[in-house]
Amino acid sequence: MKRFENYINGEWVKTNSSKYFKNISPADKNDIIGEFPISDSVDLDKAVDSAELAYKVWKNTPAPKRGDILRIAGDIFTRRKNELAKIMTREMGKPVFETEGDVQEAIDTCYYAGSETRRLFGHTVPSEMNNKFNMTVRTPIGICGIITAWNFPIAVPSWKIIPALAAGNTVVFKPSEDAPHSAIIFAEILEEAGLPKGVFNVVFGDGQIGNEIVNHPKIKLIGFTGSTETGKKIASKCGELNKKLSLEMGGKNPQIVMNDANLDTALDGVLWGAFGTTGQRCTATSRLILHKDIYDNFIIKLKDKAEALKLGDGLKSDTQMGPVINQKSIDKIEKYFTIAKQEGLTLITGGARTTDGDLANGNFILPTIYADVPESSRLFQEEIFGPVLVITKCNSLEDAINKANNCQYGLSSSIFTNDVRSSMIAMRELESGITYINAPTIGAEAHMPFGGIKGTGNGHREGGWTVFDIFTEWKTIYIDYSGSLQRAQIDNY
Numbered sequence: 001m002k003r004f005e006n007y008i009n010g011e012w013v014k015t016n017s018s019k020y021f022k023n024i025s026p027a028d029k030n031d032i033i034g035e036f037p038i039s040d041s042v043d044l045d046k047a048v049d050s051a052e053l054a055y056k057v058w059k060n061t062p063a064p065k066r067g068d069i070l071r072i073a074g075d076i077f078t079r080r081k082n083e084l085a086k087i088m089t090r091e092m093g094k095p096v097f098e099t100e101g102d103v104q105e106a107i108d109t110c111y112y113a114g115s116e117t118r119r120l121f122g123h124t125v126p127s128e129m130n131n132k133f134n135m136t137v138r139t140p141i142g143i144c145g146i147i148t149a150w151n152f153p154i155a156v157p158s159w160k161i162i163p164a165l166a167a168g169n170t171v172v173f174k175p176s177e178d179a180p181h182s183a184i185i186f187a188e189i190l191e192e193a194g195l196p197k198g199v200f201n202v203v204f205g206d207g208q209i210g211n212e213i214v215n216h217p218k219i220k221l222i223g224f225t226g227s228t229e230t231g232k233k234i235a236s237k238c239g240e241l242n243k244k245l246s247l248e249m250g251g252k253n254p255q256i257v258m259n260d261a262n263l264d265t266a267l268d269g270v271l272w273g274a275f276g277t278t279g280q281r282c283t284a285t286s287r288l289i290l291h292k293d294i295y296d297n298f299i300i301k302l303k304d305k306a307e308a309l310k311l312g313d314g315l316k317s318d319t320q321m322g323p324v325i326n327q328k329s330i331d332k333i334e335k336y337f338t339i340a341k342q343e344g345l346t347l348i349t350g351g352a353r354t355t356d357g358d359l360a361n362g363n364f365i366l367p368t369i370y371a372d373v374p375e376s377s378r379l380f381q382e383e384i385f386g387p388v389l390v391i392t393k394c395n396s397l398e399d400a401i402n403k404a405n406n407c408q409y410g411l412s413s414s415i416f417t418n419d420v421r422s423s424m425i426a427m428r429e430l431e432s433g434i435t436y437i438n439a440p441t442i443g444a445e446a447h448m449p450f451g452g453i454k455g456t457g458n459g460h461r462e463g464g465w466t467v468f469d470i471f472t473e474w475k476t477i478y479i480d481y482s483g484s485l486q487r488a489q490i491d492n493y
C-alpha cells in the first residue's frame with residue numbers, strides 16, 4: 001500500500017509518531033488509496049519552525065511577486081485539473097464533473113487572489129495637522145493554521161491558503177482525514193509553482209493534531225471549515241488564547257418557491273441544490289418551502305426526478321450522485337431516518353441506505369424527501385449533511401420568509417419567483433450571508449464574499465476582496481515632517 005508523508009519545509013517527512021491511517025474510497029470499501037500520517041506535536045513543531053523561518057523572507061517578498069507564484073499555481077491546477085479531479089473523486093466520492101468544478105474554484109482563486117496582490121489597497125487620509133501624512137497598510141499576520149473539511153478538498157482549502165499566502169503569511173495546513181490525497185497534490189502544485197520552502201506545510205492527522213494546531217503558541221490565526229460543534233470548541237479556545245479565527249460552519253439552507261416562479265427551473269434548482277455533492281455541502285438546499293398553490297404537483301415532479309438520479313461510483317461517467325463519505329456519516333443520516341419515523345413525518349421517497357448491485361461496497365443513501373415537515377421537527381432544524389430534503393408549505397411570501405428564518409444557521413438562502421417585489425423583499429429579509437434569486441442555495445463564485453451569519457460563522461467572509469480582512473491586520477501610519485513636535489488634539493485646537 002502506498003504510504004504518504006507530511007510536507008514540511010519543502011520535503012516529504014516521515015511522522016515522528018510512526019502511526020498512519022488508511023484512506024478508503026467511499027464508493028468501494030475495498031479500494032484503499034493509501035496510508036497517511038497520524039502526526040504528533042513533534043511533527044507540528046517541525047512544520048511551525050519551518051513556517052516561522054520562511055515567514056521572515058516571505059512577508060517582505062513584494063506582494064506582486066507572491067502573486068506571480070500563485071498565478072503559476074493556477075496554471076498548474078489547470079494543467080492537472082482532470083487528473084486531480086479523479087484523485088478527489090476516488091477519495092471523497094462526488095462525481096468527476098463536480099470535482100472538476102472544485103478544482104476550477106481553486107484555479108479562479110489563484111488568478112483572483114494572485115492579481116489582488118497588486119491591489120492590496122490601503123487608505124491615505126488627510127491629517128488634522130500641517131506637514132503630517134496619514135495612511136493605512138495591510139500587514140500579514142504570521143503563521144496561519146488551516147483546518148478544513150473533505151467535501152471540497154481543493155476549493156475550500158484554496159479559499160483560505162491562497163489569499164493567506166498572497167497576503168504574506170505562511171501556512172500549516174491540516175486537511176481532513178477523509179480527503180488527504182488531494183492535499184498531497186495541493187503541496188506538489190505549490191512547490192512546482194516556485195513557492196519557497198517552508199511557506200506552505202501539510203501535517204496529516206485527526207482531531208488531535210487539529211487541536212494541537214489551535215493551541216500552538218506560534219500559530220497566530222486559525223481558519224476553520226467544518227461542523228458547528230467543533231467550530232464552537234475552537235472558538236472558545238481561540239477566545240482564551242486571543243487568537244484570530246475565521247469560522248465556516250453548518251448550514252440548513254432554505255429554498256423558497258413561489259406560485260409565480262418558473263417551476264421547471266425551480267425543480268432543477270432544488271434537485272441540484274439538495275442532491276448535488278450528495279447533499280454534503282454547507283450550502284446544500286436542505287429545506288424546501290413551497291407555496292400552497294403549487295405544493296402537491298411540485299412534490300410529485302420532484303419525487304420522479306429524485307428517483308431517476310443515477311447513484312454510483314463518481315468515477316463512472318453516468319453517475320449523477322455519489323456516496324456519502326463514511327460510516328459515521330451513514331450512522332448520522334440513519335439516525336435522522338429514525339427520528340423522522342418517531343416524529344411521524346411523511347416520507348416521499350428514499351429514507352434508506354442502498355446496497356443494490358454495484359453499490360454493495362459503498363456508502364450509498366437514497367435521495368430522501370420528507371413533506372409536511374413542521375418547523376419544530378429536528379429534521380427542519382438540524383444539519384444532516386446528506387441527501388435529505390424536508391419540505392414545508394407556505395401561504396404567502398411573509399410566511400415563507402418567517403419559516404426560512406426560523407433556524408439557528410444563516411449561510412445561504414434562495415427564492416424562485418418572477419415577481420420583482422417578492423425578490424426585493426426576500427433579498428432584504430432572508431437571514432443569511434448569501435441569497436440567491438432564481439438559483440439554488442449552492443454555486444458561490446470565488447471572487448465573491450462567502451460566509452454566513454447566525455450559527456454559521458463568526459463574522460468573516462472568505463472569497464472575494466473580503467478574505468483579506470481575515471488574513472491581514474491593518475497598520476495605521478503617521479508621518480510627521482513638520483520638524484517639530486505637533487501634539488494631536490492639543491496644538492491644533
Ligand code: UN1
Nearest residue numbers: 152281282283442443444
Ligand atoms: C461548502 O459547502 O463547504 O457554493 C462550500 C457552493 C460551492 C462551495 C461550497 N461553491 O456550494
